[in-house]
Amino acid sequence: MQNIRLQKTINLAIALGLVGTMALFIIMSSSQASAFSRTFVRFDRMKLSTATTGTVCANPGTVAVENDVQVTFPTGYTVSTTVGNWTVDTTNTAWPTGGTAWPGIGTATAAAGQVVTFPSTDLTVGTLYCFNWNNTASVSVKSSATASNSGSITTRTSVPATIETSNYSTASITDDQIVVTASVSQTFSFALSANTDALGTLSTGAITSSATPRTTTIDTNAKNGWLVWAKDSSTGLNSASAAATVASTTPGTNSTIVAGTEGYNTGVTQSQASGSGTITVAVPFVGGVSGKGGGLDTTLRTLATSTGTANTAVVTLTNNATIGSTTAAATDYTDTITVIGAGLF
Numbered sequence: 001m002q003n004i005r006l007q008k009t010i011n012l013a014i015a016l017g018l019v020g021t022m023a024l025f026i027i028m029s030s031s032q033a034s035a036f037s038r039t040f041v042r043f044d045r046m047k048l049s050t051a052t053t054g055t056v057c058a059n060p061g062t063v064a065v066e067n068d069v070q071v072t073f074p075t076g077y078t079v080s081t082t083v084g085n086w087t088v089d090t091t092n093t094a095w096p097t098g099g100t101a102w103p104g105i106g107t108a109t110a111a112a113g114q115v116v117t118f119p120s121t122d123l124t125v126g127t128l129y130c131f132n133w134n135n136t137a138s139v140s141v142k143s144s145a146t147a148s149n150s151g152s153i154t155t156r157t158s159v160p161a162t163i164e165t166s167n168y169s170t171a172s173i174t175d176d177q178i179v180v181t182a183s184v185s186q187t188f189s190f191a192l193s194a195n196t197d198a199l200g201t202l203s204t205g206a207i208t209s210s211a212t213p214r215t216t217t218i219d220t221n222a223k224n225g226w227l228v229w230a231k232d233s234s235t236g237l238n239s240a241s242a243a244a245t246v247a248s249t250t251p252g253t254n255s256t257i258v259a260g261t262e263g264y265n266t267g268v269t270q271s272q273a274s275g276s277g278t279i280t281v282a283v284p285f286v287g288g289v290s291g292k293g294g295g296l297d298t299t300l301r302t303l304a305t306s307t308g309t310a311n312t313a314v315v316t317l318t319n320n321a322t323i324g325s326t327t328a329a330a331t332d333y334t335d336t337i338t339v340i341g342a343g344l345f
């Protein structure tokens with residue numbers, strides 16, 4: 001009889017032990033939810049006390065039907081409890097490689113303390129899902145500079161019951177921006193293609209023009225443009241030996257000289273490789289046709305202007321001359337043209 005009682009006692013102890021073991025297993029299982037294989041929370045600003053948008057990513061590893069995702073923000077971060085401030089989008093803003101739009105994500109359904117809850121639909125194991133909160137009114141960085149500011153991401157079923165949860169870590173810093181400064185010097189270059197222009201022997205039967213018209217090339221970053229001026233030494237081609245001058249034709253106005261009638265002028269044309277400016281040749285000096293141009297004198301006269309910067313702006317000067325039947329003979333007719341320019345900075 002005693003043996004029977006002893007056996008019952010042993011059996012009861014074994015049963016109670018099994019129940020206790022199962023209960024402990026259940027308790028341990030419920031307290032050890034699965035962790036994501038990868039988590040990522042990026043704050044688009046890390047500067048102290050700065051309102052910021054950001055991105056949340058997680059890679060599920062547990063097969064379950066997700067109903068929502070909770071993001072817990074680090075202690076000290078100011079978290080809005082107004083759910084309307086927690087709007088989201090799934091624009092890929094330099095997400096980690098493989099990042100995919102989080103399905104079913106939408107404006108938060110709850111926000112309390114440091115925890116914000118967003119809706120979600122079912123996630124596929126092994127996919128890195130991401131979304132952005134896109135309203136700076138939602139969260140601000142803490143007011144002190146610290147490392148390893150910890151938060152968490154948790155997915156839940158509709159019960160709700162935790163499916164997976166993992167921590168993430170970030171930092172708050174005094175300033176997250178680098179101010180880059182630089183300067184650009186004013187530039188202006190001005191070059192003449194050559195310093196002589198031999199017209200050769202003049203004739204009553206034709207207009208003689210520069211065989212190789214001389215050019216001035218301008219390069220400048222003057223935003224308001226540039227100007228070119230010219231003047232000559234004797235208001236025409238002068239011969240000291242003959243004490244004669246082939247006079248400049250109508251200085252200050254445009255003219256077209258005619259063969260057989262004594263005349264001398266300078267025609268101007270322009271071109272430009274690039275630049276913001278529009279080049280205009282001054283009306284008295286518009287050239288481009290044989291014999292067409294304006295007379296120079298000893299006063300600086302504007303040849304061309306531009307309204308902006310220049311890259312290889314070229315002003316071409318073509319000198320034209322004719323003589324009449326009574327023009328004095330000489331081999332020393334000469335004129336010196338001074339050409340200058342300046343940028344309008």
